[in-house]
Amino acid sequence: MSAHRGKLPGGKPIAFQGARGAFSEEAARQLLSRRVPVLPCERFEDVFRALAEGRAEGAIVPIENTLAGSVHENYDHLQTFNLPIVAETSVRIVHNLIAAQGVTFSKIKRIFSHPVALNQCLDFFARYPHIERVPFYDTAGSVKMVIEKQLPDAAAIASAVAAEIYGGHILRRSIESDRRNFTRFFLLRRPEYARRHPPRASKNAAWKTSLVFSTRNIPGALFRALSAFALRDLNLTKIESRPLRGKPWEYLFYLEFLERADAPNAQNALNHLRELADFLRVLGSYPKGA
Amino acid sequence: MSAHRGKLPGGKPIAFQGARGAFSEEAARQLLSRRVPVLPCERFEDVFRALAEGRAEGAIVPIENTLAGSVHENYDHLQTFNLPIVAETSVRIVHNLIAAQGVTFSKIKRIFSHPVALNQCLDFFARYPHIERVPFYDTAGSVKMVIEKQLPDAAAIASAVAAEIYGGHILRRSIESDRRNFTRFFLLRRPEYARRHPPRASKNAAWKTSLVFSTRNIPGALFRALSAFALRDLNLTKIESRPLRGKPWEYLFYLEFLERADAPNAQNALNHLRELADFLRVLGSYPKGA
Numbered sequence: 001m002s003a004h005r006g007k008l009p010g011g012k013p014i015a016f017q018g019a020r021g022a023f024s025e026e027a028a029r030q031l032l033s034r035r036v037p038v039l040p041c042e043r044f045e046d047v048f049r050a051l052a053e054g055r056a057e058g059a060i061v062p063i064e065n066t067l068a069g070s071v072h073e074n075y076d077h078l079q080t081f082n083l084p085i086v087a088e089t090s091v092r093i094v095h096n097l098i099a100a101q102g103v104t105f106s107k108i109k110r111i112f113s114h115p116v117a118l119n120q121c122l123d124f125f126a127r128y129p130h131i132e133r134v135p136f137y138d139t140a141g142s143v144k145m146v147i148e149k150q151l152p153d154a155a156a157i158a159s160a161v162a163a164e165i166y167g168g169h170i171l172r173r174s175i176e177s178d179r180r181n182f183t184r185f186f187l188l189r190r191p192e193y194a195r196r197h198p199p200r201a202s203k204n205a206a207w208k209t210s211l212v213f214s215t216r217n218i219p220g221a222l223f224r225a226l227s228a229f230a231l232r233d234l235n236l237t238k239i240e241s242r243p244l245r246g247k248p249w250e251y252l253f254y255l256e257f258l259e260r261a262d263a264p265n266a267q268n269a270l271n272h273l274r275e276l277a278d279f280l281r282v283l284g285s286y287p288k289g290a
Numbered sequence: 291m292s293a294h295r296g297k298l299p300g301g302k303p304i305a306f307q308g309a310r311g312a313f314s315e316e317a318a319r320q321l322l323s324r325r326v327p328v329l330p331c332e333r334f335e336d337v338f339r340a341l342a343e344g345r346a347e348g349a350i351v352p353i354e355n356t357l358a359g360s361v362h363e364n365y366d367h368l369q370t371f372n373l374p375i376v377a378e379t380s381v382r383i384v385h386n387l388i389a390a391q392g393v394t395f396s397k398i399k400r401i402f403s404h405p406v407a408l409n410q411c412l413d414f415f416a417r418y419p420h421i422e423r424v425p426f427y428d429t430a431g432s433v434k435m436v437i438e439k440q441l442p443d444a445a446a447i448a449s450a451v452a453a454e455i456y457g458g459h460i461l462r463r464s465i466e467s468d469r470r471n472f473t474r475f476f477l478l479r480r481p482e483y484a485r486r487h488p489p490r491a492s493k494n495a496a497w498k499t500s501l502v503f504s505t506r507n508i509p510g511a512l513f514r515a516l517s518a519f520a521l522r523d524l525n526l527t528k529i530e531s532r533p534l535r536g537k538p539w540e541y542l543f544y545l546e547f548l549e550r551a552d553a554p555n556a557q558n559a560l561n562h563l564r565e566l567a568d569f570l571r572v573l574g575s576y577p578k579g580a
Contacts, residue, residue, distance in 0.1 A: 043412060066532075069359030114405055115427055122333060137405055137425045222529070223513075223520035230513035239512065240530045242356075 012057035013039040015050040021140030021162025023091050027185035028060045030089045044073055048081045059188040066182045078283050079212055085284030086199045087187040095121055095176040098143050098168040099155040105171045110134050112142035113157035124175040143168050201287035207260040209285045213277040214252045228272035232265040261285040302347035303329040305340040311430030311452025313381050317475035318350045320379045334363055338371045349478040356472045368573050375500055375574030376489045377477040385411055385466040388433050388458040389445040395461045400424050402432035403447035414465040433458050491577035497550045499575045503567040504542045518562035519547055522555040551575045
């Protein structure tokens with residue numbers, strides 16, 4: 001993934017949804033560099049638009065979480081916008097208790113965070129029943145508020161990156177109840193950029209290709225669609241069906257396989273699939289993440 | 291689904307996650323009756339436990355959302371607890387603006403709700419930039435608070451059921467940006483109950499069976515697993531793979547097909563699948579929801 005590391009051409013930022021210090025920013029740092037310039041956006045759609053319109057040089061979007069499932073909205077945007085996936089990474093969702101410098105754990109009476117984060121730390125709260133949970137707009141934003149107001153009796157729950165960005169002090173690390181909580185992110189580029197700087201991987205590294213297709217009448221259709229890959233010994237790493245609302249018996253499938261889309265057997269499989277599918281879009285080929 | 295309507299044996303409640311008036315309560319009303327007694331629980335795990343331990347007579351759990359994807363956590367609990375699915379239903383996530391009686395829309399300066407709900411109404415907020423968004427612990431809970439405090443300048447965003455339960459007044463209906471927002475729920479019972487009161491459907495109604503299985507080495511394995519259904523003309527309505535963390539090349543699959551599990555061709559397909567899968571659990575057979 002060397003093509004994605006280091007400095008960015010023109011210094012344009014990487015767009016993501018959420019405030020500075022969101023888990024998407026951790027993904028951006030993992031894939032690019034610790035000092036990557038970023039453009040926080042309000043909605044996922046804004047993230048795609050910022051990249052498509054050239055205000056950003058790349059975009060980071062979450063695509064699935066091990067507890068919450070696939071983010072269908074971003075799959076929808078991947079179909080609408082023509083912005084290829086050039087890299088993937090997984091971030092473990094680690095919730096840290098963060099307060100202003102000088103505030104000790106024994107002083108804490110209130111903890112602010114996004115309700116989803118608060119709910120993922122219920123075992124922690126069960127051990128400290130005197131501490132009040134206070135919902136806040138987002139995880140990183142709750143850190144910003146607690147630090148800016150220098151609250152002497154409050155902390156926030158967020159990523160370690162948020163603590164660093166806002167100058168917070170981590171009182172307790174990893175207070176989430178379930179550690180099997182990972183989010184997978186894609187890095188997207190504009191098509192011209194991806195052509196000029198194709199993703200690279202070390203020689204024996206595996207590649208993944210992500211695609212979306214639709215078929216009518218699932219019983220035989222899906223089985224035949226998968227034969228395009230099975231007959232060519234291509235390994236699938238993901239398959240997911242999604243019923244199309246208002247179109248009974250039409251399904252959208254997200255599929256991933258371990259090969260570059262331009263490898264000969266992948267090309268044959270995709271041509272075979274094109275015969276069977278009503279619609280097919282390759283979303284990108286990229287080095288398999290760790 | 292007549293077996294699930296009407297009065298409940300013993301008057302024991304139906305458990306669900308969230309506060310009174312959550313969308314799960316709407317699902318319970320759709321599947322059972324408007325006056326169904328309910329047991330709100332803090333976590334999904336508590337919901338399963340309440341049913342398993344007999345404190346509830348049924349449980350309602352969300353299993354997938356058209357924007358956010360499958361709720362893997364509940365699939366995990368379905369595997370751990372032996373609580374069969376006996377019915378399914380879909381609820382359209384309609385966000386309503388709710389205030390205390392006598393409060394008019396022109397007075398509203400602040401709107402409380404769960405951040406996810408607030409974010410699903412961004413088009414509405416763009417039209418009224420003077421209105422402040424205030425994050426709250428949950429949607430229904432924000433209605434309760436606004437009504438109890440009789441706030442003269444505030445409203446909450448939640449389901450119509452929440453407005454009814456807490457005596458709120460609906461100022462604006464359906465203010466969500468995306469109307470393709472549906473959540474699918476399962477009704478679960480204890481195995482003895484499901485045996486004594488098997489789910490019934492009208493004569494020509496379709497049935498669904500949900501199952502979970504795992505295989506190693508996905509390429510040929512999934513293709514062969516699907517052949518168990520394709521060879522018997524069984525229609526799949528859902529397939530989803532989930533990589534098992536820490537177990538490379540092992541996958542869990544959620545699969546649904548249109549037939550009762552005890553129908554002869556389904557029995558044959560399941561026996562065939564058992565030969566191929568490392569693990570297989572049928573989660574339930576139930577009438578297909580509208």
